[in-house]
Amino acid sequence: MVRNPSAAISKKKEYDYVNKSLRKRIWEHKVLYLFILPLIVWLLIFCYQPMYGATLAFKDFKYNLGIMGSPWVGFKHFEKFINSPEFWIVIKNTLIISLMKLAISFPAPILLALLLNEVRAAKFKRVIQTMSYLPNFVSWVVVVQILTVIFSPYGGVYNNLRNMMGLESQFVMGTKESFYPIVILSDIWKNAGWNSIIYLSALTSISVELYEAAEIDGAGRLKSTWYITLPGIKETIGIMFLFAVGNILNAGYDQILLLKQPANVQISEILDTYILNTGLNYGRFEYATAIGLFKSLFSISLMFIANLVCKKTMEVSLW
Amino acid sequence: MLKKLLSMSLCTILAVSALSGCGTDTPGSSQAESGEKPAANVSDVETSSTSDGKFDDVRLKMLVCWNGGFPTASDQYNNDVAEKIREETGVTVEYEGIMMSETEKLNLMFASGDMPDIINAPYWGGTKGETAVIKKAGAEGRLIDIKDMLANYENLKAAYEIGTIGSKYYENDINYPDFNGATYILPQEVGAGVENETNWAYGVFVRGDVPEALGIDEKQIKTTEQLYDFLVKARDYGFKDVNGNDCIVATTYHEGWDNSGYYQNFKPHTLTGDNGYFLNEDKKVDYLPLTENFVDKHLFLWKLVNENILDKESFKHSDAQADEKVGNGTALFASAQYGTVIKSTQLTGLYNSNPEMRYTWVGPLSFEGGEAATQLRSEGRNGSPAIVFPTTCSNIDAALTYLNYVNSEEGAKLCQYGIEGVTYELNDQNQPRMNAEWTAKFAEDNEKTKEELREFGVGYMLGRVLCADKRMSWWGEKDAFQAEAENEFVKEYKEVKPVEQIDGYSIDGIVPNFERYTEVSEIAWEGTTEKDYTERAYFAETEEEARKILEDYQEYLRTGNGGALPELLDWMTEQLGTRDDFVF
Numbered sequence: 001m002v003r004n005p006s007a008a009i010s011k012k013k014e015y016d017y018v019n020k021s022l023r024k025r026i027w028e029h030k031v032l033y034l035f036i037l038p039l040i041v042w043l044l045i046f047c048y049q050p051m052y053g054a055t056l057a058f059k060d061f062k063y064n065l066g067i068m069g070s071p072w073v074g075f076k077h078f079e080k081f082i083n084s085p086e087f088w089i090v091i092k093n094t095l096i097i098s099l100m101k102l103a104i105s106f107p108a109p110i111l112l113a114l115l116l117n118e119v120r121a122a123k124f125k126r127v128i129q130t131m132s133y134l135p136n137f138v139s140w141v142v143v144v145q146i147l148t149v150i151f152s153p154y155g156g157v158y159n160n161l162r163n164m165m166g167l168e169s170q171f172v173m174g175t176k177e178s179f180y181p182i183v184i185l186s187d188i189w190k191n192a193g194w195n196s197i198i199y200l201s202a203l204t205s206i207s208v209e210l211y212e213a214a215e216i217d218g219a220g221r222l223k224s225t226w227y228i229t230l231p232g233i234k235e236t237i238g239i240m241f242l243f244a245v246g247n248i249l250n251a252g253y254d255q256i257l258l259l260k261q262p263a264n265v266q267i268s269e270i271l272d273t274y275i276l277n278t279g280l281n282y283g284r285f286e287y288a289t290a291i292g293l294f295k296s297l298f299s300i301s302l303m304f305i306a307n308l309v310c311k312k313t314m315e316v317s318l319w
Numbered sequence: 320m321l322k323k324l325l326s327m328s329l330c331t332i333l334a335v336s337a338l339s340g341c342g343t344d345t346p347g348s349s350q351a352e353s354g355e356k357p358a359a360n361v362s363d364v365e366t367s368s369t370s371d372g373k374f375d376d377v378r379l380k381m382l383v384c385w386n387g388g389f390p391t392a393s394d395q396y397n398n399d400v401a402e403k404i405r406e407e408t409g410v411t412v413e414y415e416g417i418m419m420s421e422t423e424k425l426n427l428m429f430a431s432g433d434m435p436d437i438i439n440a441p442y443w444g445g446t447k448g449e450t451a452v453i454k455k456a457g458a459e460g461r462l463i464d465i466k467d468m469l470a471n472y473e474n475l476k477a478a479y480e481i482g483t484i485g486s487k488y489y490e491n492d493i494n495y496p497d498f499n500g501a502t503y504i505l506p507q508e509v510g511a512g513v514e515n516e517t518n519w520a521y522g523v524f525v526r527g528d529v530p531e532a533l534g535i536d537e538k539q540i541k542t543t544e545q546l547y548d549f550l551v552k553a554r555d556y557g558f559k560d561v562n563g564n565d566c567i568v569a570t571t572y573h574e575g576w577d578n579s580g581y582y583q584n585f586k587p588h589t590l591t592g593d594n595g596y597f598l599n600e601d602k603k604v605d606y607l608p609l610t611e612n613f614v615d616k617h618l619f620l621w622k623l624v625n626e627n628i629l630d631k632e633s634f635k636h637s638d639a640q641a642d643e644k645v646g647n648g649t650a651l652f653a654s655a656q657y658g659t660v661i662k663s664t665q666l667t668g669l670y671n672s673n674p675e676m677r678y679t680w681v682g683p684l685s686f687e688g689g690e691a692a693t694q695l696r697s698e699g700r701n702g703s704p705a706i707v708f709p710t711t712c713s714n715i716d717a718a719l720t721y722l723n724y725v726n727s728e729e730g731a732k733l734c735q736y737g738i739e740g741v742t743y744e745l746n747d748q749n750q751p752r753m754n755a756e757w758t759a760k761f762a763e764d765n766e767k768t769k770e771e772l773r774e775f776g777v778g779y780m781l782g783r784v785l786c787a788d789k790r791m792s793w794w795g796e797k798d799a800f801q802a803e804a805e806n807e808f809v810k811e812y813k814e815v816k817p818v819e820q821i822d823g824y825s826i827d828g829i830v831p832n833f834e835r836y837t838e839v840s841e842i843a844w845e846g847t848t849e850k851d852y853t854e855r856a857y858f859a860e861t862e863e864e865a866r867k868i869l870e871d872y873q874e875y876l877r878t879g880n881g882g883a884l885p886e887l888l889d890w891m892t893e894q895l896g897t898r899d900d901f902v903f
Contacts, residue, residue: 061430064459064460148632154564154565154630154644155564171632173632174632175858261634261635266855280426282422283425283426283429285430
């Protein structure tokens with residue numbers, strides 16, 4: 001006897017659908033497929049087609065012969081990069097800045113989302129949210145220019161205040177010690193608000209009943225956050241963390257380039273600025289490509305490892 | 320159904336628009352789009368000119384590859400000068416500037432093959448920056464060889480004469496060995512003889528009221544010690560700018576240009592300069608960056624930074640920021656070209672509101688050996704802007720005809736002064752001079768007048784097309800208004816610090832012949848390492864730390880690439896006997 005006839009019909013439909021050929025299934029949803037067609041075309045043209053350019057890393061590029069016609073030179077450019085005196089300095093600087101961003105900047109939007117989630121005054125919440133998103137739309141050139149003006153030793157607000165307190169002016173943007181704090185704090189200011197959107201949307205999926213039940217059980221706000229909210233957005237955090245690990249060697253090219261000063265050059269030369277200085281500025285496209293490829297392979301390896309670790313510890317993975 | 324139809328049409332539109340940007344440009348397609356005459360093939364060149372040597376309305380594009388843009392007439396085709404040139408040659412060249420790094424732009428063009436008809440770009444000689452890219456483009460088939468064509472263009476040939484350019488430049492850069500005998504480079508802005516050499520009027524300039532308040536005669540400052548004493552006194556006095564704010568003692572323009580003016584007194588009176596070569600006590604060729612002179616001059620800048628004299632922001636600030644600092648009288652001293660300093664003050668009208676703040680020159684400081692400061696020049700320019708013709712040039716003959724005409728006295732006069740009777744008149748020595756109306760306008764507002772003249776096509780082309788510059792010999796002035804309306808202080812400064820020619824073959828001309836030249840280039844002349852080291856030294860906390868950084872750089876030079884540089888010096892010593900006209 002069939003207890004639920006509608007469930008049986010639905011199962012049959014599912015069976016029929018799975019057994020249809022792929023072509024038939026695509027044709028059935030042709031309009032939806034047509035909608036994603038431009039994106040597939042975009043992906044193929046702008047992401048996959050240029051990949052053949054990566055072969056440049058193994059060639060000596062000649063203007064007249066182009067990428068495909070230039071002669072192969074094996075791992076020459078990789079060897080040159082790895083044996084260059086700057087190799088370890090550049091890798092070290094990139095990793096330090098990236099790890100600091102991972103440790104400090106990555107949790108910042110989560111914290112902001114949790115705080116916003118606790119705000120009950122809707123208007124106030126909206127104002128704060130909008131204000132926190134705005135810096136994302138300001139380019140790094142403007143951000144660094146604003147910082148330069150604020151911290152200028154010649155009439156900057158910061159130093160005027162110091163002088164009023166009887167302290168000497170400081171060239172904040174030009175000292176080695178202030179480089180990391182400026183990098184991290186400006187990164188948080190610019191990106192935390194925007195990045196919190198994804199966590200805020202994840203928070204809306206948590207059932208309100210869970211909080212009500214917790215409240216009846218005597219849980220306070222902190223305990224609700226710890227036992228309900230955080231586990232509720234664990235998967236989103238995990239996925240975002242994996243993306244962040246994949247991006248670990250992208251320490252923020254434009255930000256770092258603009259914040260580079262003579263005094264901090266030893267700690268501010270990262271892979272991307274090195275590529276620009278030694279590769280692109282001097283037309284050594286093949287050398288720049290080799291470093292870029294090295295960076296990509298390293299990042300993919302890191303992402304594989306992080307995916308494995310996340311899968312085992314947090315039951316979250318990309319694949 | 321209607322919904323389905325609508326969604327499908329929308330998707331199709333999206334897909335088509337995504338694909339529309341993926342086509343490859345065919346030569347001349349951009350011109351065709353803009354309604355211009357499509358570009359002709361290089362093979363069409365022979366048939367495109369008429370029997371009287373004039374072309375049938377050929378339009379070409381010249382990329383002025385100098386970061387900062389290139390202001391032109393708003394209509395480059397319909398203006399007095401362009402029309403007259405067209406009347407003479409049948410050719411119109413339209414100019415376009417860039418707002419990005421010159422090297423990057425050249426690289427992008429040559430790599431992609433998306434090139435204009437003519438390019439004007441820096442070509443300072445040697446192995447780095449723009450020169451390296453242009454040399455690579457020539458050697459790898461991206462440029463047209465004009466060697467055999469030059470015979471027909473007398474005015475252009477003059478740019479290759481030794482005396483207008485130096486032998487070193489000619490041998491190593493114009494006739495670069497990898498060009499295999501081809502001529503790809505047309506030297507531009509090369510002065511024919513000392514009298515036609517541009518005097519850039521470099522120096523250190525001080526706000527006029529400073530020496531007066533301190534009771535110092537700024538013209539008597541000749542040594543580093545005197546300059547330092549002057550700077551310290553200025554710092555301690557407590558000067559204010561036009562807005563009543565505290566002053567910066569000494570500054571420069573973009574990215575530290577030109578802080579070397581402050582250590583002028585460390586520079587030797589030689590052609591190869593303070594980063595060049597000299598004969599040491601053992602009669603061997605030596606390299607100044609390896610000596611104590613290098614350490615001392617940079618330690619002097621360290622001292623200026625460390626003692627809050629030299630603007631700490633100057634190593635990274637832009638010209639616009641420097642303009643503000645100088646234009647408001649915030650910087651008491653500025654090291655640059657005199658014209659640049661004056662331009663900053665004109666932007667703010669500083670001299671109108673505060674005439675006592677008029678910047679005047681310090682010294683000028685002497686050379687290391689006490690010789691009076693001059694602007695040194697070899698037998699000719701050893702690096703210059705250059706005009707090159709990419710293989711995409713649609714009509715090379717038309718391009719050369721145009722250039723040949725604007726390099727004639729008549730053509731150059733037209734570009735610089737406009738039309739006789741309209742914008743200029745001839746004086747009793749038959750020299751062109753802008754007429755009274757324009758001269759009065761210029762005296763009132765230089766920039767606005769130049770802008771107005773540009774609309775007639777006057778005043779902007781010549782700077783990027785004149786090759787062998789004979790304007791002083793032709794007309795007794797280099798630029799329009801110079802004789803009548805040039806800033807009197809700049810004129811006087813140029814007399815105080817004149818151009819001086821040192822004859823002979825500059826020893827660094829033989830360097831590219833050294834077997835391990837590329838290896839030396841990689842460590843000594845690649846462009847960024849020295850700057851990184853020295854600027855790091857300027858911000859060291861102690862003198863010892865700064866010295867250590869500078870000595871580390873010297874060690875890097877000595878040992879880098881297996882000691883290639885010391886080996887070069889030994890080789891140069893061996894070469895000393897090969898010719899008797901070497902100069903350092």
